[in-house]
Amino acid sequence: MSTSTQRPYATPPASSPYAEQDTPTFEAYGGDWSEIAEEAARLGEERIVVNMGPQHPSTHGVLRLMLEIDGETVTEARAGIGYLHTGIEKNMEFRTWTQGVTFCTRMDYLAPFFQEAAFCLGVEKLLDITDDVPERASVIRVLLMELNRVSSHLIALGTGGNEMGATTIMTTAFTAREEILKIFEAITGLRMNHGFIRPGGVPQDTPPGIVDDVRKALKLVRHYLGQLSDLMLANPIFKGRLVGVGHLSLAACMGLGMTGPVLRSAGLPYDVRKAKPYSGYETYDFEVPVLQGADSYDRVVLRIEECYQSMKIVEQTLERLEATAGQPVMVADKKIAWPAQLAVGADGQGNSFEHIREIMGTSMESLIHHFKLVTEGFRVPAGQVWQSVEAPRGELGVHLVSDGGTRPYRAHFRDPSFNNLQAVSMMCEGGQLADVVVAVASLDPVLGGVDR
Amino acid sequence: MSDDLTERDVTPGGDVAVPGPEGHRRLEVVEVREGMFGTHGTGDTSGFGGLVRPVEMPSPSERPYGGWFDEVVDVLIEVLDAQEPGLAARAIEAVVVDRGELTLHVVREHVRDVCQALRDDQDLRFELSLGVSGVHFPHAVDRELHAVYHLTSITHGRSLRLDVAVPDADPHIPSTVAVYPTNDWHERETWDFFGIIFDGHPALARIEMPDDWPGHPQRKDYPLGGIEVEYKGATIPAPDTRRSYS
Numbered sequence: 001m002s003t004s005t006q007r008p009y010a011t012p013p014a015s016s017p018y019a020e021q022d023t024p025t026f027e028a029y030g031g032d033w034s035e036i037a038e039e040a041a042r043l044g045e046e047r048i049v050v051n052m053g054p055q056h057p058s059t060h061g062v063l064r065l066m067l068e069i070d071g072e073t074v075t076e077a078r079a080g081i082g083y084l085h086t087g088i089e090k091n092m093e094f095r096t097w098t099q100g101v102t103f104c105t106r107m108d109y110l111a112p113f114f115q116e117a118a119f120c121l122g123v124e125k126l127l128d129i130t131d132d133v134p135e136r137a138s139v140i141r142v143l144l145m146e147l148n149r150v151s152s153h154l155i156a157l158g159t160g161g162n163e164m165g166a167t168t169i170m171t172t173a174f175t176a177r178e179e180i181l182k183i184f185e186a187i188t189g190l191r192m193n194h195g196f197i198r199p200g201g202v203p204q205d206t207p208p209g210i211v212d213d214v215r216k217a218l219k220l221v222r223h224y225l226g227q228l229s230d231l232m233l234a235n236p237i238f239k240g241r242l243v244g245v246g247h248l249s250l251a252a253c254m255g256l257g258m259t260g261p262v263l264r265s266a267g268l269p270y271d272v273r274k275a276k277p278y279s280g281y282e283t284y285d286f287e288v289p290v291l292q293g294a295d296s297y298d299r300v301v302l303r304i305e306e307c308y309q310s311m312k313i314v315e316q317t318l319e320r321l322e323a324t325a326g327q328p329v330m331v332a333d334k335k336i337a338w339p340a341q342l343a344v345g346a347d348g349q350g351n352s353f354e355h356i357r358e359i360m361g362t363s364m365e366s367l368i369h370h371f372k373l374v375t376e377g378f379r380v381p382a383g384q385v386w387q388s389v390e391a392p393r394g395e396l397g398v399h400l401v402s403d404g405g406t407r408p409y410r411a412h413f414r415d416p417s418f419n420n421l422q423a424v425s426m427m428c429e430g431g432q433l434a435d436v437v438v439a440v441a442s443l444d445p446v447l448g449g450v451d452r
Numbered sequence: 453m454s455d456d457l458t459e460r461d462v463t464p465g466g467d468v469a470v471p472g473p474e475g476h477r478r479l480e481v482v483e484v485r486e487g488m489f490g491t492h493g494t495g496d497t498s499g500f501g502g503l504v505r506p507v508e509m510p511s512p513s514e515r516p517y518g519g520w521f522d523e524v525v526d527v528l529i530e531v532l533d534a535q536e537p538g539l540a541a542r543a544i545e546a547v548v549v550d551r552g553e554l555t556l557h558v559v560r561e562h563v564r565d566v567c568q569a570l571r572d573d574q575d576l577r578f579e580l581s582l583g584v585s586g587v588h589f590p591h592a593v594d595r596e597l598h599a600v601y602h603l604t605s606i607t608h609g610r611s612l613r614l615d616v617a618v619p620d621a622d623p624h625i626p627s628t629v630a631v632y633p634t635n636d637w638h639e640r641e642t643w644d645f646f647g648i649i650f651d652g653h654p655a656l657a658r659i660e661m662p663d664d665w666p667g668h669p670q671r672k673d674y675p676l677g678g679i680e681v682e683y684k685g686a687t688i689p690a691p692d693t694r695r696s697y698s
Binding site (some may be wrong): 081082085087089090091093094095124126128178185233254255256257258259268270275276324343375376377382383384386388397399401404405406407409410412414419424451452 | 483485497507508509550551552553555579580582583585586587589590600603604606609611613632633634635636637638641658659660661662669670676689692694696697
């Protein structure tokens, strides 16, 4: 234990920024709590700073919370991030535009389709081919995104419940999510990190029988969501932990740039799908649920309601999938579309027999084009664009800059979790230590997206 | 050939480039490319090796900008000039309309005034800031570093972009945290990755990289790093040493 005048947090408090500059603080690493308390009592200093995380089961990954506590009351809270920074944006500058999808899908790993869609919509805007994307491709994108919203909200509800000790909520939510991941696996081949939405469309059509599979899965997910609602919404213990906790008023939300369920729980029905529609969202019939409580409980209610609205959209996409059967799923421009319709063969490799026969046996030009398109990629005219999508956690924006080359010159993602974590201080200060867990869970941060 | 042509307006073959419209200014030369196939030096036997092409960002637009863009720009000019005559002309360098998006190139000294006007005036009401992004253009002389602000008006359903360029030698931009508190972490991130110093920021510390990290990783002169990978006897070079076709 040491005494120092160094400030234990990175940013000063919201009020009276430099008032406590000379207050001595202690630093204790590990050890027995009673010894620390005795030492604090001996030195006559009440101020205790607790480091929660970066390795803590209730911080949704490697989030570090620096909490100054007075008894059980949190007097100051600061979030420290960066422990999962992997330089995805920098890496994308060294790969082709198509390969970029493989990287950005790994940012917010619970909502991979939203990064893919935002990136691809941005590339399409840069290429000026937004209107050339086939309708069926957009329908598949919407189907995947809305299913993904449900699966992401299920994780938010499940882990949030688990952190309060309600393990049943977690197991029910994960069981429901499993049904959706099975659909993802059937369509894209992978449960997570799909890389399935590509500039110009999607690489493959949906497998046969997928409409029935999705309908069956929706029925099960509805069943599990009903169970979750029964477990949570009228549960007096659950309400006791959540109602009024993590309050963030509308003014605070606007100032801090909060979007998604947190903003809508404060009464503003802002949803990018309605405000700036993309992928044909203006043609779907759905509502944007909104509540006034501005607390953690209302965010849970909103997430459940949003799941039902998403499933309503999914049902509409299924009708459209049936109506557009056999139509193309990739833009007609052969320079942008991947040269081969790949399919997983009996050998486990992603080869297309007809395509291999053509390029290896009959057409030297096809071989050259295949090689150039795959290794070099396509060129994108110079300029910059911004594309927003409504991710489960809020507005996900992508800022793309092209220098006319075959690689992104700059790809920046405005991740909603990154932005929303700024609200931790406001939501937690003055509350109980145990409420920090609830407040952070109501933000539903995913550190893969925060740190990128 | 008249004297006011710069070197860039003439190709090596002697062709004179078509001049732009009156008052046309080039904002950004992103890159100067040589050759055609990404190879340099004697490796290029295609005959295109001597080709030199400057790559430029879209140039400033002429009125009318179309849609609501004219209205927003008019109101902004009015609000700024009401504060101080001639402020709008000094603050807004250029207006670019490209791919259906409005970009205002703002002089750094006035970025806070512009943000304040965009946020508070009832006909503008860009109340939601979607953060700050940085871009590094090493070839744009004296405009190497860019901070790009994306603003959204929920009231009017509009979005625009502010683009502030500063020289690498003096990378200072006034902080906009006082107008948009949400830009706190975003400006820290842009400082961390690009080394742009936001004057007046409450605590401009690194956010993604460790506090003692040397350099700013998203700059173009900062290497990606990586190691060669051996697979089935062949060696695959690190990503930043592979052939670039750009």
